[in-house]
Amino acid sequence: MLVVDGLTKLFPGGKGISDVSFTVEQGEVFGFIGPNGAGKSTTIRHIMGFMKPDRGSASIKGLDTWKQQGIVQKLVGYLPGEIAFIEGMTGKEFLDFLARMQRVDSTAKRKQLIDRLQFDVTTPIRKMSKGMKQKVGIVAAFMHSPELIILDEPTSGLDPLMQQLFIELVVEEKARGTTFLMSSHSFPEIERTCDRAAIIKDGRLVATNNIHELQSMQRKLVVIVFEHSEDAEAFVRDGHVPVESHDGRNVIVAVQGNYNELIHEAAKYKVRSLDITAQNLEDVFMQYYDRNDAGKGAVAG
Numbered sequence: 371m372l373v374v375d376g377l378t379k380l381f382p383g384g385k386g387i388s389d390v391s392f393t394v395e396q397g398e399v400f401g402f403i404g405p406n407g408a409g410k411s412t413t414i415r416h417i418m419g420f421m422k423p424d425r426g427s428a429s430i431k432g433l434d435t436w437k438q439q440g441i442v443q444k445l446v447g448y449l450p451g452e453i454a455f456i457e458g459m460t461g462k463e464f465l466d467f468l469a470r471m472q473r474v475d476s477t478a479k480r481k482q483l484i485d486r487l488q489f490d491v492t493t494p495i496r497k498m499s500k501g502m503k504q505k506v507g508i509v510a511a512f513m514h515s516p517e518l519i520i521l522d523e524p525t526s527g528l529d530p531l532m533q534q535l536f537i538e539l540v541v542e543e544k545a546r547g548t549t550f551l552m553s554s555h556s557f558p559e560i561e562r563t564c565d566r567a568a569i570i571k572d573g574r575l576v577a578t579n580n581i582h583e584l585q586s587m588q589r590k591l592v593v594i595v596f597e598h599s600e601d602a603e604a605f606v607r608d609g610h611v612p613v614e615s616h617d618g619r620n621v622i623v624a625v626q627g628n629y630n631e632l633i634h635e636a637a638k639y640k641v642r643s644l645d646i647t648a649q650n651l652e653d654v655f656m657q658y659y660d661r662n663d664a665g666k667g668a669v670a671g
């Protein structure tokens with residue numbers, strides 16, 4: 371669906387992106403993660419055909435996004451990082467204006483999105499909060515049911531409830547076969563929606579990974595508090611599960627995927643409480659990268 375190949379753009383002053391390559395398959399949700407200034411928006415602007423690369427290319431369904439920007443932009447729903455609205459319009463007028471350009475009857479879908487995002491579309495845009503404007507932008511990107519939706523930091527400005535709703539919208543659209551590319555600062559958000567993700571730092575991709583594979587590699591630390599310290603000692607002595615630490619009635623166990631053994635062993639004793647904390651997925655991502663690609667500058671699929 372989307373192929374980014376060696377995309378390079380150097381701005382005066384030396385910032386920009388260098389040799390960025392990745393592909394997004396049809397029906398996939400692909401995350402693009404990186405700190406401020408890493409080059410996410412620059413890459414996305416090239417993919418949208420707004421900028422001419424110094425080297426390399428981006429193509430959507432085989433069409434070069436710079437050379438055939440008019441056709442390409444019609445195929446895509448786009449939420450920019452900073453939305454430039456036309457001054458003086460209400461949300462409704464802006465969406466009507468876009469709908470005329472999109473030339474698709476999006477009335478029903480638009481109404482459904484507005485109902486779910488819960489905002490007053492008749493408010494003048496200049497009076498809207500950042501979050502409300504973001505909602506208008508999300509409706510604009512989704513309403514014409516494009517095959518590919520490109521979102522530049524879609525949840526910035528949204529409260530936690532709306533962030534959750536946004537994730538549900540992405541999951542529903544994905545089930546209908548829509549392809550997504552979305553940039554984010556936030557690993558948890560990417561983790562909840564994406565199949566694969568790429569990390570970009572200082573204008574270069576440092577790793578691309580399958581999120582589900584990373585999740586299965588994620589270690590969980592389980593803190594078990596036993597009713598009696600003798601039980602904790604016996605549990606540790608049995609040695610059936612890898613114990614990280616033991617102190618009185620408290621035992622911390624590291625688990626990677628296999629919970630049955632732990633449940634089986636712990637159930638032999640009286641457990642007072644049990645807490646689970648997950649290893650940060652970003653750490654897993656970087657550990658995986660260090661192990662597989664360190665020094666090679668290569669990208670893991």
Ligand SMILES: Nc1ncnc2c1ncn2[C@@H]1O[C@H](COP(=O)(O)OP(=O)(O)OP(=O)(O)O)[C@@H](O)[C@H]1O
Nearest residue numbers: 381385386404405406407408409410411412413451
């Ligand atoms: N038109 C431009 N002229 C000069 N420098 C630019 C231009 N656009 C972006 N840059 C610089 O290129 C780098 C990458 O910017 P970009 O906006 O792509 O980052 P980003 O990853 O989207 O960051 P953020 O999360 O802050 O939006 C930054 O250092 C930025 O200052």
